[in-house]
Amino acid sequence: MPVKRGEPLSPENTRARILAVAALAFYERGVHAVGVNEIAELAGSSKLTIYRYFESKDGLVEAVLRQRSERIHDWLERGVEAVPPGADRVLALFDLLADWYRQAGFHGCAMVNAAADTRGDGVAVLGLTRGHLARYRVLLERCLLEAGVAEPSAPARQLLILIEGATVVSSIDADDTAGPDARRLAELVLASVVPSAHDLH
Amino acid sequence: MPVKRGEPLSPENTRARILAVAALAFYERGVHAVGVNEIAELAGSSKLTIYRYFESKDGLVEAVLRQRSERIHDWLERGVEAVPPGADRVLALFDLLADWYRQAGFHGCAMVNAAADTRGDGVAVLGLTRGHLARYRVLLERCLLEAGVAEPSAPARQLLILIEGATVVSSIDADDTAGPDARRLAELVLASVVPSAHDLH
């Protein structure tokens, strides 16, 4: 298949197309299960072009994960800012996640999956995923501070456990109970640390 | 290297040795990253012997995961039975997990990791992992029933989210806070469903 006509054939476009195709393939079938040949033909490109923009397959994986982490956090930031500060803002985060779990093609957290795929290889992916979780905690701490929690560190860590747990269980189980279950757990956490928020809807 | 002298060279022994070596290698570096050749030489065996006991590499993976699931549940059952029934029995489960997270060589849940490794391949591993989580829930429901919880289904699902979340976070983060954090979350859950257990140590 030749390159799609109508869209400009700029370097940024080609690189973005490779990144998008690789991100989807890696997420659906795993980093080790998808070869560079396949990414090239899925992108309507050639291997040479891939290696022009990325140092190696590992470099491509790293670029994909950096972009993925950035997009996830942008998505969460936007979702959080749509709700006024307070305990409800934290719960809105869990509603967002519950919606995500129900989407077709959901297979868990791409960062955590990639870390599992590439454990034992290099430490680059593990480091990226570690940073990803750290940014999660920063966002949670900020929301908790806004809600009047004086010591947000421990509850932020607890909420992250809820998020990752619900994501894993949702990716394996067939039913869609993990999202609502995690939200109720978050309500419990909030009720125990947020002043005068013992009655959450 | 010839076969180790001193231990009987029985079929069960050879099969068990292959299973043990494969389980460790798959857990440490991932199912896709470990080849049959490597398993053979790690087991001091030959590929022919592996294919005498297992239909294929997928069959070996499946056998490894079945054994792993069985052993995990046996370990949890024994740990649970060491504590008298009640809310403390559930908390003992989380203490057990916290100890596990601190052990050298801990890399998360082998079942969940394998499901991430082989997503997109066959559905066999995903089904095994799904059953693994289901058995977790059965154990949790039993403990909750013993503790006097009339409707253990929802809290059991919530406790499973805590377990899986703490396992994932522990496998990625460097510090050892996820274990105690999950235990405190479990205390919150128990306090909200167990009659007269609002003061847990």
Place this chain on the structure above:
DNA sequence: CCAAGATAATACCGATCGGTACCTTCTCTT
């Protein structure tokens, strides 16, 4: 003590892996 069976060692199979070289075609800038 000997035959039967299990095992290890080795080589091999086609396929695919990540990565590179060569050459043509296309697009854009000037």
Place this chain on the structure above:
DNA sequence: AAGAGAAGGTACCGATCGGTATTATCTTGG
């Protein structure tokens, strides 16, 4: 119009993948 550079197609590289065949060696039951 023309040149520069980016992209695609194809073939290739050594290595490794899962899986099989052959053969010699070793353990064990009768």
